[in-house]
Amino acid sequence: MNELTKNFPQGFLWGGATAANQFEGGYKEGGKGLSTADVITAGTHTTPRRITPVLEQGMNYPSHEAIDFYHHYKEDIQLFAEMGFKVFRMSIAWSRIFPNGDDAQPNEEGLRFYDRVFAELKKHNIEPLVTISHYEAPFRLAQQYNGWSDRRVVDFYVNYCDVIFNRYKDVVKYWLTFNEINILTMPFGSFMAGAILPEGSAEFGNTAGDNEQLRYQALHHQFIASARAVKLGHSINKDFKIGCMIAYMCSYPLTCSPEDVTLAQQKDNLTNFLCSDVQVRGAYPGFAKRYFKEKGIELVIEEGDDEILREGRVDFYSCSYYSSTCVSADPDREKVGGNLSMGLKNPYLEASAWEWQIDPKGLRWSLNNIYNRYEIPLMVVENGLGAVDTVEADGSINDDYRIDYLRRHIAEMKEAVADGVELIGYTPWGCIDLVSAGTGEMKKRYGFIYVDKDNDGQGTLARSRKKSFSWYKKVIASNGEVLE
Ligand code: BG6
Numbered sequence: 001m002n003e004l005t006k007n008f009p010q011g012f013l014w015g016g017a018t019a020a021n022q023f024e025g026g027y028k029e030g031g032k033g034l035s036t037a038d039v040i041t042a043g044t045h046t047t048p049r050r051i052t053p054v055l056e057q058g059m060n061y062p063s064h065e066a067i068d069f070y071h072h073y074k075e076d077i078q079l080f081a082e083m084g085f086k087v088f089r090m091s092i093a094w095s096r097i098f099p100n101g102d103d104a105q106p107n108e109e110g111l112r113f114y115d116r117v118f119a120e121l122k123k124h125n126i127e128p129l130v131t132i133s134h135y136e137a138p139f140r141l142a143q144q145y146n147g148w149s150d151r152r153v154v155d156f157y158v159n160y161c162d163v164i165f166n167r168y169k170d171v172v173k174y175w176l177t178f179n180e181i182n183i184l185t186m187p188f189g190s191f192m193a194g195a196i197l198p199e200g201s202a203e204f205g206n207t208a209g210d211n212e213q214l215r216y217q218a219l220h221h222q223f224i225a226s227a228r229a230v231k232l233g234h235s236i237n238k239d240f241k242i243g244c245m246i247a248y249m250c251s252y253p254l255t256c257s258p259e260d261v262t263l264a265q266q267k268d269n270l271t272n273f274l275c276s277d278v279q280v281r282g283a284y285p286g287f288a289k290r291y292f293k294e295k296g297i298e299l300v301i302e303e304g305d306d307e308i309l310r311e312g313r314v315d316f317y318s319c320s321y322y323s324s325t326c327v328s329a330d331p332d333r334e335k336v337g338g339n340l341s342m343g344l345k346n347p348y349l350e351a352s353a354w355e356w357q358i359d360p361k362g363l364r365w366s367l368n369n370i371y372n373r374y375e376i377p378l379m380v381v382e383n384g385l386g387a388v389d390t391v392e393a394d395g396s397i398n399d400d401y402r403i404d405y406l407r408r409h410i411a412e413m414k415e416a417v418a419d420g421v422e423l424i425g426y427t428p429w430g431c432i433d434l435v436s437a438g439t440g441e442m443k444k445r446y447g448f449i450y451v452d453k454d455n456d457g458q459g460t461l462a463r464s465r466k467k468s469f470s471w472y473k474k475v476i477a478s479n480g481e482v483l484e
Contacts, residue, residue, distance in 0.1 A: 050203055133157070432449040
């Protein structure tokens, strides 16, 4: 029998991922407007974050300073280059370009900031991968239009795309239209992804005021916006590669009972595949139409929308993958956490301190599952372990647990490549410590680079290399051959 060689393709895009609202800071600098992320307080694993339409005195809003990439971008990019990054995933803060969202003219100072960032990346031969909207929108769009529930926001977004596509057409090739667009299929995503304003101050995860009709209408508007952006982008630069980005939530049936197996498939369809079917195939799948009918959801779909969706299909698929959960028809089974999706405990898996079950094999399973459906290039643009790190007396940070997590996931990606999956890149999440989206904490760290800042917002912001830094450098240098 011939021995199978398992390796990553030449030119594989190794790198790391971030999002403006979680690492950029400078929330009022350079003419930036307030974003939806700027009105969310810090929380903890046990205390939910709050959305406060009016900023409260003395309250910690972690996006305001975050880890201040705004002033540290040269140093940070230098560190990414030292690790050998080929690609760097970042997002543009929409409210830095259009402070109110509906402004007639873009903010030149905001555009100049990203000119400088892209120039710095180019200097180090790092390809930017830009998320156009990562869990934020100009706050005025939430206040004035109730976010994405209003179709006019589509035009504002497309106008924003027009500006950044034209400005950066020679320096950015890879784009993602919306981060984790599918979280709008869940109540949790209503404000974070949909900029739909809750009544008064609201706690994260409190689903009491959820309006499913509105959420799916907002999602439809995002599909239209994404499709129009894809078409527009290709007309500006035919070499653009524009992708969708899905929070891939791997769900196993808890038992082999046909009820559990069917439920797991339905969950996979509704939470994972509904959005990518629209964005990759260009039309709503049958199971979505059935769901809308059964739930009494009546979408306002304008004439011409079907064509827009068909013409705005993405070039590649990208997703985040952190963990897996189980699904059962039995309502009394034990649950586990995860900020986006609660699911059932899997007795075969260990969980992180934040209760996210660790499942490297689930990544191979998921990549096969996705690729078998679409057969287009895939990228894993988020993956990683949120953990508490300890700085030793000599300043070292020995994050062997993180190395172990990443090593096992990369090994399974390699298996997926050997299975025939066309995987083109990997950008682990929070390559530099940043603010947690779910809890607003700094303590939940993902980085190869440590940032001196604590949960209360105190610290020098100094950067230092963790043990995983030199490990990942070797992984990249060997194109994934050396994982020890
Ligand atoms: C993804 C988001 O859902 O998970 C990121 O795209 C987020 O923005 C990441 O930070 C990890 O979640 P958390 O809650 O640990 O920050």
